[in-house]
Amino acid sequence: MHDVVIVGAGPVGLFLAGELALANCSVLVLEKNPQAASPFWALPLGMRGLNAGSVEAFYRRGMLTALLDASRADAQQVGAHPDAHEAPAPRDVSHFAGLRLDAADIDTGALPPRLPGPAMEGIMTSLEAVTGVLEERAVALGARIVRDAPLEAVDQDGDGVLARAGGREYRARWLVGCDGGRSTVRRLAGFDFVGTEPLFTGYVARVVFEDPAELHLGFNSTSTGMYLRTPFEGHLGMMDFDGGAFDRSQPLTRDHVQTVLRRISGTDVTINEVHLASSFTDRAMQTSTYRNGRVLLAGDAAHIHSPLGGQGLNLGIGDAMNLGWKLAATLHGTAPANLLDTYTAERHPVGAAILDWSRAQVATMNPGPNTPALRQLVHDLLRTIDGTTHVFRTTSGLAHHYDLGDAQPTVGFTAPDFRFGDGTRLGDLLREGRGVALDLTAAQTLRETATHWQDRIRYAPGPVANDLGLGALLIRPDGVVAWADGPDPDPEAFRRTATRWFGAPTA
CATH class of the missing domain: 3.50.50.60 (FAD/NAD(P)-binding domain)
Structure with a gap:
């Protein structure tokens, strides 16, 4: 078994x-x-x-x-720029409904506490x-x-x-x-x-265009849908607001893909070949x-x-x-x-x-007489610091927070990547999949208490380069802060939290 x-x-x-x-x-x-x-x-x-x-x-x-x-290696095989795998370009960090964000409008002070790291x-x-x-x-x-x-x-x-x-x-x-x-x-x-039924059929395809200059690069919203053309040769995406009627119901022929693209783009663009194509919907x-x-x-x-x-x-x-x-x-x-x-x-x-x-x-993308007004409103909101920061928090994964019953600002969020004097980082300590007890005080207050979970929790004494004003943290194996305390951490509070997440002590 x-x-x-x-x-x-x-x-x-x-x-x-x-x-x-x-x-x-x-x-x-x-x-x-x-x-x-x-x-x-x-x-x-x-x-x-x-x-x-x-x-x-x-x-x-x-x-x-x-x-x-x-x-x-993948990017080089298809002829992309050798740095195409790196972080998004500084002024292109995400999008909402095809509307791009400007990294300059992100308020980093409104994000959960982070420290520089890999x-x-x-x-x-x-x-x-x-x-x-x-x-x-x-x-x-x-x-x-x-x-x-x-x-x-x-x-x-x-x-x-x-x-x-x-x-x-x-x-x-x-x-x-x-x-x-x-x-x-x-x-x-x-x-x-359970959930909601689809409004569109989406397509992704790799094709050969006879006249690619007919199509603009990037996201393009039109009165009948949206299409996306990327710098990868022949890479095409489309959203056809047909109520999801086509998805996987018929073969994806060259004629069908071309017909949908012409209707959405409003051009006479010609597709000579379809190498690969797939469809999807927005069913949620x-x-x-x-x-x-x-x-x-x-x-x-x-x-x-x-x-x-x-x-x-x-x-x-x-x-x-x-x-x-x-x-x-x-x-x-x-x-x-x-x-x-x-x-x-x-x-x-x-x-x-x-x-x-x-x-x-x-x-925001669904074609209709009110859509242009809605997209303009969203566009204007994304030109503000608060709007951009909100979208970035959501799409970056940094705003995910678990309610663990503790109002301490770091609890329930992903832990900052603390760096120790020897160059070791918290990320290195999490590789073995155990929890980590960070004791950032010179007094090493939690050393004896943490040994009772030494098979499940790794004890790591400080100091660190920047302790963010904290004295101790208990990090779950998934990198989430389960408990944090100030410069004079309470061993009994640590014990209660360790028992809650890691079970009874062994000694």
């Missing part, structure tokens, strides 16, 4: 597999596709933006350098680069991947889950569905899935819970929405980072009561907010 069976070998499933294997859990990943690669994962159609929160997750698990190298901003990468790095890590840590194994049945009891896939049966103590927006796990395990749906007995969901299996703003991949990585250590602690018997319940409690509101964020963008 495995500890965990994960269904889906995409970025979320592979990230979670690595987290569980890092914690010495036996992990099996079942993937329906026979091959690891997909042409839709390579640039340009596989282009994705990782926000600052996701980049921080890769950094804290020691994968950021490998990801940057893989992203650079993971400060988002990067552009590809699904191919992301999955390659994540699979290499998961396999190196001991996770096993079985391909060409479509899921056929899921049955659970009080002791575990039986999954039948590819004609074989697999038994595990837990099963996690990371199998995308059309999740088989979600359906077979009986999760409800979410399960009411991310857990049903011993079956859990993460990523698009738990929530779907339009790709506007590139939040889907980032949301899924956040799910995996949050769930991994909690499920591992549950498996090892060290988790406090109801720890696994905090997965839904913390991640469901984040997902719901992203769905609303997507809906708001669609409403």
Whole structure:
């Protein structure tokens, strides 16, 4: 019997597999596709933006350098600028409904406390680069991947889950569905899935234009929809407000793609060839819970929405980072009561907010007589410091906050990347997937107390280059601040918080 069976070998499933294997859990990943690669994962159609929160997750698990190298190699293969994987250009940090933000209008003082470090901003990468790095890590840590194994049945009891896939049966103590927006796990395990129906059919394609100069670069809003043309040769995106009627209902022929593009762009542009094409909608749906007995969901299996703003991949990585250590602690018997319940409690509101964020963008783009006035209003708001800062906080992943019952300003947010005198950073200390007790006082007040959780919490005494006026912090394995105190930290408060998140002390 495995500890965990994960269904889906995409970025979320592979990230979670690595987290569980890092914690010495036996992990099996079942993937329906026979091959690891997909042409839709390579640039340009596989282009994705990782926000600052996701980049921080890769950094804290020691994968950021490998990801940057893989992203650079991908960009060079398709002829992009060799630095295309780096942080977004200073004056192009994000967008809302195709309306760009100006980095000069961001009020950094209104963001949660941060310190300079290797993971400060988002990067552009590809699904191919992301999955390659994540699979290499998961396999190196001991996770096993079985391909060409479509899921056929899921049955659970009080002791575990039986999954039948590819004609074989697999038994595990837990099963996690990371199998995308059309999740088989979600359906077979009986999760409800509710939300709003689509307003548009979206398209991404790699084509050969006869006359590319007919189309402007960037996002282009028109009276009938929106199209996007990027610097990648032949890379095209479109949103056709047809109520989602076309999505996957018919073949994506050259004639159809050209007809839609001409209608949306208002030009006579000609497409000579369509190499690759796919469609999607802005359907926004979410399960009411991310857990049903011993079956859990993460990523698009738990929530779907339009790709506007590139939040889907980032949301899924956040799910995996949050769930991994909690499920591992549950498996090892060290988790406090109801720890696994905090997965839904913390991640469901984040997902719901992203769905609303997507809906708001669609409403701002939906063609109609009132749309130009609405877009002008949004444009004007984005030219203000408060408006730009609000959008950046949301899209960067820096504003995600879990209500942990403590009003201290850093609690519930991602931890600042403190730097110690020897050059070590907090990100380095989190690589092994344990919690970290930062004791920044010269008195090392928490040393004795922290030793009672030394199998689950790493003790790290200061000083640090900038302590932000803090004396001590307890950081969860996912990098979230669970507790923080001033220059004279209270060991008893530390003990209570450690017990809440890491279970009873061992000594």
